[in-house]
Amino acid sequence: MEDIKKAFEIANKTKIPLIPRAGATSGHGGTLVYKKGIIVDLTKLNRIIDIELMDQSVTVEPAVTFHDLEKALTMQSLALCSYPSSIYSGTIGGWIAQGGEGIGSLKYGSIIDLLLGLEVVLPNGSVKYYTEKEDFEMFVGAQGTTGIITKIKMKFRFDIPLKHIAFTFDNFTDMLKGLSRCREVEPFSVWFLNKHKVDYLNKTLGYILPSRHLVIVSKEISYDEEEKEFREKIYKIVREEKGQLISDYYIQGIWKARFKIFSILKEMDNYILGEVSIPLDYGAAYIENLPKKIDRKILIEGTMVSFSTVSIILNLVLKTDQSKIKQYKKFLKVYKWILKAIKIGGFPSATGLWFGGYYHTIYGKEREEKLLKFKKEVDKNNICNPDKVWSPKVKQLPLISLKTAIKIIGGLF
Amino acid sequence: MTNTNDFPLSIEKYVQQCIYCGYCSVCPTYKEIGWESNHPRGILKQIEKYINEDTSREEQKTLFQAVFDCTLCGACQNICLSDIPIIDIWIQMRKEAFDKGLWKQELVQVTEFVKTTHNIYGLEPEDRLKWTEYVNINLNRRVKKNKPVLFFFGCQASYSGKMMKIAESAVKVLRKAKVDFTVLGEDEWCCGSPIFLGGGFDLGKSLAKHNLEEIKKLGIKTLVTACSGCYRTFKNVYPNILGEEWNIEVLHFSELISKLIKEGKIEFKKELSEKITYKDPCELVRHTGVIQAPRDVILNIKNVRYEELISNKENALCCGGGGLLKINNRPLVEQVNDRLMDEIAYSEADIVVNNCPLCLDTISLGVKKKNLNVEVIDMTELVARAMGIKEKEEDKD
Numbered sequence: 001m002e003d004i005k006k007a008f009e010i011a012n013k014t015k016i017p018l019i020p021r022a023g024a025t026s027g028h029g030g031t032l033v034y035k036k037g038i039i040v041d042l043t044k045l046n047r048i049i050d051i052e053l054m055d056q057s058v059t060v061e062p063a064v065t066f067h068d069l070e071k072a073l074t075m076q077s078l079a080l081c082s083y084p085s086s087i088y089s090g091t092i093g094g095w096i097a098q099g100g101e102g103i104g105s106l107k108y109g110s111i112i113d114l115l116l117g118l119e120v121v122l123p124n125g126s127v128k129y130y131t132e133k134e135d136f137e138m139f140v141g142a143q144g145t146t147g148i149i150t151k152i153k154m155k156f157r158f159d160i161p162l163k164h165i166a167f168t169f170d171n172f173t174d175m176l177k178g179l180s181r182c183r184e185v186e187p188f189s190v191w192f193l194n195k196h197k198v199d200y201l202n203k204t205l206g207y208i209l210p211s212r213h214l215v216i217v218s219k220e221i222s223y224d225e226e227e228k229e230f231r232e233k234i235y236k237i238v239r240e241e242k243g244q245l246i247s248d249y250y251i252q253g254i255w256k257a258r259f260k261i262f263s264i265l266k267e268m269d270n271y272i273l274g275e276v277s278i279p280l281d282y283g284a285a286y287i288e289n290l291p292k293k294i295d296r297k298i299l300i301e302g303t304m305v306s307f308s309t310v311s312i313i314l315n316l317v318l319k320t321d322q323s324k325i326k327q328y329k330k331f332l333k334v335y336k337w338i339l340k341a342i343k344i345g346g347f348p349s350a351t352g353l354w355f356g357g358y359y360h361t362i363y364g365k366e367r368e369e370k371l372l373k374f375k376k377e378v379d380k381n382n383i384c385n386p387d388k389v390w391s392p393k394v395k396q397l398p399l400i401s402l403k404t405a406i407k408i409i410g411g412l413f
Numbered sequence: 414m415t416n417t418n419d420f421p422l423s424i425e426k427y428v429q430q431c432i433y434c435g436y437c438s439v440c441p442t443y444k445e446i447g448w449e450s451n452h453p454r455g456i457l458k459q460i461e462k463y464i465n466e467d468t469s470r471e472e473q474k475t476l477f478q479a480v481f482d483c484t485l486c487g488a489c490q491n492i493c494l495s496d497i498p499i500i501d502i503w504i505q506m507r508k509e510a511f512d513k514g515l516w517k518q519e520l521v522q523v524t525e526f527v528k529t530t531h532n533i534y535g536l537e538p539e540d541r542l543k544w545t546e547y548v549n550i551n552l553n554r555r556v557k558k559n560k561p562v563l564f565f566f567g568c569q570a571s572y573s574g575k576m577m578k579i580a581e582s583a584v585k586v587l588r589k590a591k592v593d594f595t596v597l598g599e600d601e602w603c604c605g606s607p608i609f610l611g612g613g614f615d616l617g618k619s620l621a622k623h624n625l626e627e628i629k630k631l632g633i634k635t636l637v638t639a640c641s642g643c644y645r646t647f648k649n650v651y652p653n654i655l656g657e658e659w660n661i662e663v664l665h666f667s668e669l670i671s672k673l674i675k676e677g678k679i680e681f682k683k684e685l686s687e688k689i690t691y692k693d694p695c696e697l698v699r700h701t702g703v704i705q706a707p708r709d710v711i712l713n714i715k716n717v718r719y720e721e722l723i724s725n726k727e728n729a730l731c732c733g734g735g736g737l738l739k740i741n742n743r744p745l746v747e748q749v750n751d752r753l754m755d756e757i758a759y760s761e762a763d764i765v766v767n768n769c770p771l772c773l774d775t776i777s778l779g780v781k782k783k784n785l786n787v788e789v790i791d792m793t794e795l796v797a798r799a800m801g802i803k804e805k806e807e808d809k810d
Contacts, residue, residue, distance in 0.1 A: 024449075025435045044447040065438060074723055075759050088492060089435030263494040265432060 004121045004148050007040055011383040012123070019385050020144040022063035023091035031094075032353050034387040040148060042093065048072045049151070057116050058156050062093025062149045079159040081108035087259050093149045098350040099141025099362065101277075101305040103258070107188045107220075108157065110305065112140045117153035122146070123379035137367055138374045141359070143351060143388040146375055160220035162188055163227055165234045166251040167243045168212035173284040175213045176310075178241035180280050182217060183307045185233045189218045191258065194287070194300035197315070204267045205257070209250055215243075216251060261301060270318040272331050276338045277311045277362075278346035280304075286344060290314070290337060311349055314338075332410045339407075357391030357403035424502055428461040430495045437489035437499070441731045442482050442738070445748040451479050453489040453499055460506060477510040481517070482745060485610060485736030487699035491727055500700075508612025519740045520611055528616055531602040531623075532568040538599045541571045548581045552596055560595035563633045565647075567640035568603050569770035575777070576770045582793035583639050583666060585802050590679050592669075594637070600627050606642040609650050610737050621654050628661060639666035639793050641696040641703075641769035642735075648701050665697060667768055667792050671706040674713050681799040684715040687763035687788075689795075690722055692753070692776060693729035694769035707768055707792060714799045722756045730756060734775030750779040758785055768792045 011018045017037030022045070024031045033039070045061035048069060052058070053076070060069060066087040070080050082104030084090040095102075096118075101110040108114060118130045118139060123146070130136060138146050169175035175192065182190050192215045193201070201207045217234060221227045238245050265271060278286055290298050302312035316334055318327055338348055338355075347362040348355040360368040371389070375382075386392075391403035400408075437453035438444070449455040459476040462468055468476070480503045490499040510516055516524075526535035545552050564587060570580040587594050602624055605617035628636065638644050647663040664672075673679040691711060697703040704726050711719055724730045733749030753776070757765055765780075765787055767773045777789045 023435055023438065024433070041449060043449070046444070046447070067439065068444075071723060075756075086434065086436070089438045259436075260492075260494060262432070262434065263496070266430065266495045 001121060001127060001150050004040065004150065005125050005127070007038070008121065008123055008125050008148075008383070011038065012125075012381050015381055015383060017383050017386050018123075018148075020093075020097075020148050023065065023086075023089045023094045025086045025089050025094070034353065034392050037383075037386075042148070045093075045150065051076060051078070051156075055116075056155055057153050059117075059151060059153045060092055061151060062096075063091045066090050066092065066095075073156055074159065077159045078156045080104065081114050081155055081157045082110065085259055085261070092152050092154070096140050096149060096152065097142065097144045098352065101303075101311060101349070103189045103191070103303060105303075105305045106182075106190060106307070107186070108155075110140075111154075112136050114154045115140070115152070116155060117151075118149060119151035120147040120149050123381075123384040126378075137363070138371060141350065141363060141389075142371060142375075144385040145389050146371070146378060147384060157220075160222055162218045162255075163221040163230065164216050164218045164248070164251060164255055165231060165245070166214060166216045166248070167234070167238045167245045168210050168214050169241075169243045170212060171284075172213060172287050174242045175215060176280055176284045178215065178237060178243050179304060179310065180307070181237045181241065182304065184237065185217065185219060185230055187217050187219045187304075190304040191216045191218070192302045192310075194298075196297045197299040197301055200264055200267075200299055201254075201261075204264045207254060209254070210244075210246055212244070214246075216255065218255070264299075265315075268317050270322070270327065272314075272316040272318065272327075272334050274314045274316075274334045274338050275311065275349040276314070276341045276346055277305060277309050277349055278341050279344060280308055280310060282344040282346075283310055286341060286346075287312070309346075332406070335406065336410045339410075351389050353388070354406075356387065356389060357401060359389050424460060424505060425464055427497045427502060428457045428464075430497055431457050432495055434494050436492045436494060439488045439492055440483075441486060441488065441733065441749045441752065442484060442745055444752075445745060446482065450475055451482060456480060457497070457499075457502070460502065473513070474515070477506065477513075477515045480506045480510070481741040482738070483736050484695070484731045484733055484738045484749065486695035486731035488695075488728075488731065491699045504610065504612050506612075507610070508614065511612055516611065517741055520737060523607060523740060524611065524613055524616060527603045527605075527608055527620070531620070532572055533603060533607055534568065534572050536572050541566075541599050541601055542596070544571060544577045544580055547577065550581065550584055552584070552598075555595050556598040557600065557627075557631060558595040559632050560593050561632075561634045562592055562594040563628060563631070563636045564594045564596055565601060565604070565636055565638040565640075565643055566596065567638060567643040567770065569774075570640060571601070573770070573774075575774060576791075579639050579770060579773075579791045579793050582791070582797040582802075586670070586679075586793060586796050586800060587637075589800060589802060590670075590673050592637075592673075595631060595633070597624075597627055604643040604646040605650070606646040607737060609646060614654075617650070618654050621651050621659075625651070625655055625658060625661075633661065635662040635664060637664045637666060637669050639768070639770075639791065641665065641694040641701075642771060644703075645696040645700045665701075665703050665706065665768065666796075667707040667710050668703060670792075670796055671709040674710065679796075679800065681714050683799055683801040685717060685764075685795075685799060688718040688720065688761065689714075689764045689766055690720050690757065690760045690762035691725075691766045692722060692732065692757075692772060693726060694767065694772050695729065695731050695735055697768055698727060698729050703768075707766075710792065710796065711766065714795075720760055720762060722760055724756060732772045732775040732779070734771045739771075739775075746775060747779070747782070750775055751783075754779045754783045754785065757787060758783065762787055764788045764790060764795070766790060766792055766795050 018040050019033050019037050020040045021031040022042040042063045046063040047061045049059040066083040084102040095111050115136050121127050194213050198209045198214050219230050299315035302310045305311045342361045351359050391401040394405045443451045456479045531538050566580050569576045602620050605620040608617040644665045651659045730753045733746040738746050
């Protein structure tokens with residue numbers, strides 16, 4: 001902690017930015033540097049300090065990975081409440097900074113709902129310990145712009161085994177209608193893959209999944225009667241929403257493979273990835289219009305993050321013989337399509353580097369104003385991971401922001 | 414700067430394949446060291462720079478130190494989303510380190526020992542079966558005979574007092590199971606495992622050629638070993654080095670026992686009341702995919718009380734002893750080992766069974782350091798116990 005305080009002292013004196021970094025999974029570009037500065041490598045802050053059974057909390061340092069925490073919890077028959085798909089490298093601190101929602105969020109909420117305490121070194125050098133949700137909001141999704149987290153106290157769950165049921169749909173409209181009714185079974189997670197992604201998984205990883213849109217619903221089950229009830233309810237929903245139940249046999253191994261699903265990228269010479277959260281009600285029209293607008297097959301993987309919102313990862317496979325210009329055009333089309341989600345009440349999954357300026361679409365205008373006020377209070381010299389959350393100015397054209405520049409260029413195509 | 418043509422692997426292609434997901438942060442030595450320069454992702458980035466740009470002596474030192482501060486356990490490669498052959502790249506870089514004269518003195522010494530005495534300890538070649546005298550076993554009728562099966566002891570079981578039990582138990586089990594086997598005696602040369610892991614391909618190849626020659630002379634069809642390092646070398650490296658000439662079936666001791674149990678040729682007569690856990694050696698579980706056979710053997714013991722470690726099978730933790738780390742950075746071995754000790758303690762097992770002499774040594778040291786009340790034994794010893802073979806059984810061959 002003294003080192004971090006010292007680093008801020010030097011940064012404030014020299015006006016050199018500090019960029020916190022640990023897992024550096026690069027998913028949303030939160031750790032990418034836009035302005036030259038000093039990387040503060042927090043990797044060594046990786047201790048699991050305490051697991052407290054009485055108040056069901058665990059205290060960790062920010063660079064503990066979800067994988068390591070899961071192992072430590074397993075030793076005490078405990079488990080993570082929710083976690084990212086990058087479990088092996090994703091760190092707790094990093095997930096807070098990017099405003100994590102993921103597997104298990106449907107039941108236990110996003111990272112902010114799990115937090116009980118946050119120790120932070122603020123850019124002005126002071127050290128604070130926060131315990132209230134409104135204070136957590138100044139750090140969750142703030143991409144490390146408001147301070148460096150040094151300690152986290154958060155909830156865990158008891159390790160109740162998960163049971164999975166899988167079913168398929170012929171079209172997205174039916175599938176999303178089916179998903180909207182999943183609330184009835186109080187699931188731990190709802191995970192889905194579109195037909196193109198299923199086909200790709202079959203082809204590249206050797207699965208034998210039916211070539212349709214696939215949904216896997218998981219629920220914590222403690223006893224046989226509970227499982228029976230879960231199955232009956234799901235069967236009813238699936239029948240009523242024109243879905244098709246599939247044998248457990250088909251999904252053997254696929255749940256375990258949820259962390260390695262990105263390995264299909266190695267089969268693609270070139271690809272574009274984007275992540276966006278969309279409201280369930282408009283989701284079907286949004287997704288079914290995608291290929292027409294982008295004129296390529298899009299691989300989609302999604303997770304329900306609330307009973308009204310799904311977070312989807314769009315994966316566009318590019319042709320190998322395409323020129324760089326054509327590839328950039330495709331990228332801009334995907335980018336524009338993510339922005340289109342905002343118009344229907346959706347939002348990018350994190351601001352990161354590319355969606356600076358869209359914080360309000362994720363957390364609302366009021367929270368953005370509060371965050372900005374807080375940032376100005378604690379970071380007068382703007383030295384803590386600058387140019388994240390709020391869109392930076394284009395270096396060559398300092399009059400316009402990166403957000404505007406991308407919009408203008410995107411409009412040309 | 415090195416010309417990429419100098420590397421048999423297309424390292425440049427592979428380093429570009431990295432998508433920086435960071436999954437390889439499961440690396441046990443990175444977890445202890447904590448610097449990005451020791452993260453497999455970071456090492457790949459350094460290699461990319463080493464290949465494409467001029468790097469300073471200091472940068473090269475950091476890079477080569479990082480590729481040697483690795484147990485080659487394969488956890489990173491196992492989880493890599495881009496399927497990058499990380500271990501092969503590291504070994505290639507170790508060879509590069511040798512060419513640049515950056516090997517540690519201790520590694521040079523081991524290589525010299527192997528070159529002159531054909532074992533890693535620099536002991537007399539004719540003493541390879543000296544251990545038999547200490548345990549009153551007579552192998553004279555089995556040395557270099559025309560038999561279908563060869564039992565390959567490996568340097569550690571042959572020369573190390575701590576590992577002698579492996580050799581003794583293996584011989585007793587094979588005899589009792591009536592396996593028609595031979596041994597090479599002083600013509601058993603080091604399989605070359607540590608040499609290959611250090612990147613010494615030329616010396617390694619000469620050892621491989623010698624062993625193949627001896628094996629061919631005796632008309633051997635199947636090679637059995639209880640050492641997972643030797644097993645990986647025979648299974649993965651020899652076919653690459655020797656090509657089609659290497660047409661020998663290679664079995665790990667636990668695979669052979671599992672097979673003999675299925676064929677009804679071995680029966681576990683004795684019940685073992687102790688709670689048992691099994692530590693998968695990296696070289697078996699991730700390098701060669703031997704996962705089920707050892708479990709089949711253990712689960713065949715009457716009324717066995719068996720429990721998996723928290724991290725098991727493909728996700729097994731490394732003991733810290735592999736990849737020549739004991740030679741290159743001994744304190745790091747202990748740090749890595751501590752995590753495994755926590756899992757062993759949690760299992761509350763009375764016996765930790767292992768399948769690798771190197772792991773056996775490292776785990777034993779960890780258990781002693783942490784003062785754990787657990788016995789560490791090799792699979793050969795467990796099988797001997799389960800078969801009811803007495804420690805001082807009369808020698809009948």
